[in-house]
């Protein structure tokens with residue numbers, strides 16, 4: 001735990017240091033002329049906005065670059081949340097940069113702003129690609145707003161979002177060739193080059209090279225697709241030395257099944273059984289185009305994976321008793337993690353479902369419970385019957401207050417249990433949740 005915290009501390013320190021150096025680029029190269037008129041000041045401010053906005057955009061990319069030690073220190077869903085929160089800041093800063101620099105230059109040259117924009121885009125080196133990049137970035141920003149996003153499919157949003165990588169790359173040359181903080185300042189340019197290269201290398205390594213190499217090495221293929229319940233299917237995959245992934249029950253991977261409709265975008269699914277030397281298994285509920293068509297995936301289909309991700313693991317527990325709560329298909333990581341607590345840890349499992357048919361993997365849960373002397377409590381029916389507040393949970397698991405709580409399920413269930421845990425004084429570091437949507441979605 002200490003090591004993990006240290007990892008996050010180092011990451012924050014390096015990020016803060018980078019931000020300081022980025023601001024210093026502007027401060028160190030500011031001259032008296034930059035303050036000579038309102039338009040000069042506006043232009044100068046616009047450059048600071050560009051530097052900080054770009055730096056934050058690069059940090060945003062690193063947050064979702066799947067760097068293992070950052071992933072295990074912070075947790076994937078929290079990183080995605082930070083990425084989403086940071087996005088608007090860099091978009092606004094870069095947007096204001098474009099606006100201010102155009103108004104500033106137009107004022108200095110006494111011409112209309114729109115003509116100044118045209119002049120800049122057509123005459124300044126690498127300004128056209130940067131402008132195209134700016135449009136891509138804005139498109140990604142606009143489509144990420146909740147209301148806009150709700151109107152489009154995940155695939156469309158994801159494809160538009162992908163263009164931000166191109167946008168950030170396209171803006172690079174105009175920065176170093178036209179930015180006064182870089183012209184005639186080789187050290188500044190060196191820092192900026194290293195920053196861009198480091199981010200590019202991180203992305204290429206962790207988002208592309210490692211997953212591809214790993215997937216090829218494992219030779220993972222679908223062995224069987226099994227129906228577990230209404231609209232719920234397990235996919236069993238077999239490969240070579242699967243245990244070399246070091247995956248743990250409770251973690252998830254991004255999966256691509258190399259068949260029509262499943263190869264382009266990776267979908268996150270948690271392991272629904274602890275991994276073995278040769279096998280991995282996920283259990284998927286039909287909630288849309290991808291999850292609904294896993295039933296058509298044929299045996300022998302090749303599988304590419306990214307991961308393992310997530311900090312929803314047995315090693316996080318600090319108490320001798322754990323309360324594991326799964327809602328609906330959220331039982332899948334609970335089922336997997338159940339196998340991983342040492343025998344001296346007492347385990348209570350609560351499986352919350354609306355209907356009896358939704359109790360997927362029930363036989364396995366009962367078998368595991370018997371094996372290790374755990375208790376499984378099935379709570380079936382509407383919310384009014386199972387309020388999941390502190391009093392109700394304590395009736396089912398009297399030692400709830402003294403346990404580590406693991407929960408995976410729909411947001412209202414997670415929120416109710418979080419509230420219950422807070423009310424009985426369970427500290428945040430003993431509350432472990434995995435959402436089947438990234439936080440804030």
Ligand SMILES: Cc1cc2nc3c(=O)[nH]c(=O)nc-3n(C[C@H](O)[C@H](O)[C@H](O)COP(=O)(O)OP(=O)(O)OC[C@H]3O[C@@H](n4cnc5c(N)ncnc54)[C@H](O)[C@@H]3O)c2cc1C
Nearest residue numbers: 154266267268269270283284285288289290291436437438
């Ligand atoms: C960490 C994590 C673990 C998960 N584990 C499981 C599991 O074990 N079993 C299970 O049944 N479901 C799991 N899910 C949910 C599952 O990923 C989605 O239900 C599935 O991707 C929906 O895709 P779709 O095309 O079928 O549905 P759509 O109707 O296209 O999407 C429904 C919603 O799912 C989300 N989504 C869609 N595609 C993706 C994607 N590629 N990446 C991230 N989110 C996406 C979006 O919020 C979207 O609004 C998990 C989700 C997360 C974030």
